[in-house]
Amino acid sequence: MAPPNNRRPGFSKRAQYSIFASYLLGILGAVVGLLLLLISIFDPQGFAVLRTIGAEATAPVSRTLSEVGGATGNAGENISAYFNAASKNADMKRELEKSRIEILEARSLKQENERLKRLLDLDKEVPDAIGMARLISSTSSSSRRMATLGLGTTDGILIGQPVRAPEGLVGRVLEAGPTTARILLVSDGQNVMPVKRASDELPAFATGRGDGTVDVRPINLGTNPFNGGDLLITSGSGGLYAPGIPVAVVIRKTDTGAIARILANSAKVSHVIVQPMFQAETVAAIKQEKVDEAETASEGGE
Amino acid sequence: MAKPYRSRINRQPSQFRIKFIPSITVILGSMVTALPLITDYPILPPLGLLILLSWRLIRPGYWPVWAGFPLGMIDDIFSGQPFGSAAFLWSLVFIALETLDRRGVGRDYWQDWLIASLSIIFVLICGMLIIDFQSNLLRLEILVPQILLSILLYPFMTRLIGAIDNWRVAR
Numbered sequence: 247m248a249p250p251n252n253r254r255p256g257f258s259k260r261a262q263y264s265i266f267a268s269y270l271l272g273i274l275g276a277v278v279g280l281l282l283l284l285i286s287i288f289d290p291q292g293f294a295v296l297r298t299i300g301a302e303a304t305a306p307v308s309r310t311l312s313e314v315g316g317a318t319g320n321a322g323e324n325i326s327a328y329f330n331a332a333s334k335n336a337d338m339k340r341e342l343e344k345s346r347i348e349i350l351e352a353r354s355l356k357q358e359n360e361r362l363k364r365l366l367d368l369d370k371e372v373p374d375a376i377g378m379a380r381l382i383s384s385t386s387s388s389s390r391r392m393a394t395l396g397l398g399t400t401d402g403i404l405i406g407q408p409v410r411a412p413e414g415l416v417g418r419v420l421e422a423g424p425t426t427a428r429i430l431l432v433s434d435g436q437n438v439m440p441v442k443r444a445s446d447e448l449p450a451f452a453t454g455r456g457d458g459t460v461d462v463r464p465i466n467l468g469t470n471p472f473n474g475g476d477l478l479i480t481s482g483s484g485g486l487y488a489p490g491i492p493v494a495v496v497i498r499k500t501d502t503g504a505i506a507r508i509l510a511n512s513a514k515v516s517h518v519i520v521q522p523m524f525q526a527e528t529v530a531a532i533k534q535e536k537v538d539e540a541e542t543a544s545e546g547g548e
Numbered sequence: 549m550a551k552p553y554r555s556r557i558n559r560q561p562s563q564f565r566i567k568f569i570p571s572i573t574v575i576l577g578s579m580v581t582a583l584p585l586i587t588d589y590p591i592l593p594p595l596g597l598l599i600l601l602s603w604r605l606i607r608p609g610y611w612p613v614w615a616g617f618p619l620g621m622i623d624d625i626f627s628g629q630p631f632g633s634a635a636f637l638w639s640l641v642f643i644a645l646e647t648l649d650r651r652g653v654g655r656d657y658w659q660d661w662l663i664a665s666l667s668i669i670f671v672l673i674c675g676m677l678i679i680d681f682q683s684n685l686l687r688l689e690i691l692v693p694q695i696l697l698s699i700l701l702y703p704f705m706t707r708l709i710g711a712i713d714n715w716r717v718a719r
Contacts, residue, residue: 265650268613272646275617276639282621282632283678293624293631300625304582312584385628386585386592389676389684389691392628393586433588435680457690458588513586 291421298423301394305426308382309396375519377401381416381429381512389456391434393417393512395520398425403520406486406529411518414492414509415439415480419520429518432493432508433458441493442481443472449481450503452493458511460494463503472496472504485528488521561717569716570603570610571619573709578623589690593698594671596623600638601667601702602709605660608649616642633678637671660706665699672698 286293377397384393397403399422409416409429417437421428430437433454441452441462448471452460462478464471476496482489494506523529578596585592600619604611616638623634648663655663672691676684 269643269646272613272616272639272643275614276636276643279617279620279632279634279636279639283630283636284632286631286633287678290630296625296631297628301582304579304626308582308584381584381586383582383584384586385581385590386587387581387590387594387694388628389590389679390628390630391588394582431588435683455687455690456589456684457687508588511588513588 294421297428298421298426301426301428302423305382305394305396308394309380312380312382312396375521376403376407377520378517379520380517381515382426384431384512389435391431391437391454391456391512392420393429393431395419395427395429395518396425397520398423398427400424403427404523407523408487408491408521409518410491410521411510411515413511413515414494415487416510416512416515416518418486427520431512432460432510433512439487439493440481440483441478444477444479444492447481449483450478452478452506455505458508459497460506460508461500461503462494462496462506467502470499470501470503472499474498476504476506478506482524484532485525486523488524565716569712570607573712574600574603574619575622578619578626581626581628590676590694591697593694593701594623594627594668595705596627597634597638597668597671598664598698598702598705599709601641601664602706603713604642604645605664606706606710606713608645611642613642613646614639616640629675630678633675634671637674641667641671661699661702664702668698668702669695 282293379396379401381393382396385391393416395403395409403419403422405419405422407419409418415432417429417431417434419427420430431454432439432452433456435454435456437454439452439460440449442449449465451463451465453463454460462472474496478493478496480487480489480491480493492509494508496504496506498505574596577599580595581592596619600616617635620635620638621632623638624631627634645663645667672695673688676688676691
């Protein structure tokens, strides 16, 4: 290593002071950093503008490269797929046969469902897509799980809108810039989704774990009715996500609930669809309620 | 014929290169998250930090103690961490490294690697705990692949930065 030029100040007062001053600046930097951190913890949207500028600035690169190599996440899997190809092929054929029958059944159920909905005049709840685009980058070096989407406010994207892929729920819009939007992925630790078990509508909450799985906790605490293979879908409560979007499949039971693998692996989905909020009025009402509560709490405290 | 001869004697290294190349490489490293790598868990090494550590350990005395703050802030814009986390953690790393340098003991390559590894582990673990202390404390094992990858990548980064450094000061 090259020796630093000012390592030993000796008896020179001036050199000693300059070292002291540089330390002071360093410590000041750390303190200001800590203050910024506290601000952004208490007000997560506070620095959204800076992040949006960063995302917008790098978006052209991300967008071009994602068009070129859309399958970054699949390389390993493509290789491993060659092993045991024959037995896998046989398994898949069997599965395909089985699912073909199930699809026919589902189709008839869907028709029945539509007929009943028409009877009840509930047809307007079916949400249509606002836009479809690729995820162009993600926070792959941070423990936050967020991705950038190549659509923004100019395409009609608003904060809070759910994002899904054909496989299932991907996340929701957290910050929106003119041509890019940040998506809070399902697997992020700060993302809590109201879900239900597809088979019997058992309500639960799913919280991201940061590694492609979610923690599932039933609303009725004390019971732990989950089994491996249970499909979890959004329940529609809270008004953000439309009901019936697949979220995850239970892989393991825990003491308080279960751990489930997310169906729409953000590394593999090629395109995602942004949907309007399921019931925007409900979301607004819940937010207003929270504000009111906070106000009454602060008034009570004074 | 006069021009080539003239340019070969009494040459000065480009001042722009000398002054700005280290910061530019660190910022480019931070911007790597803009590449279309979509992952479901943290796996990409924090390249901005790796490049910064390489520069810091190859050229002690080049960076002032406070350099971690502005570079960390730029990293925060791209990393997705809460704003201020890298500014804070990188500043702490710089203060620690400066204190180490002031001890005046010469270090060899392996000790540099150890120091870089400890810094990387410190920044990654603290970065995860900053997000959510209680629940993330129980699942720090998610970081193991990223930490291992970063530590193994560090020697290659140092090679690369060393080559860039040679070019930076070349006349």
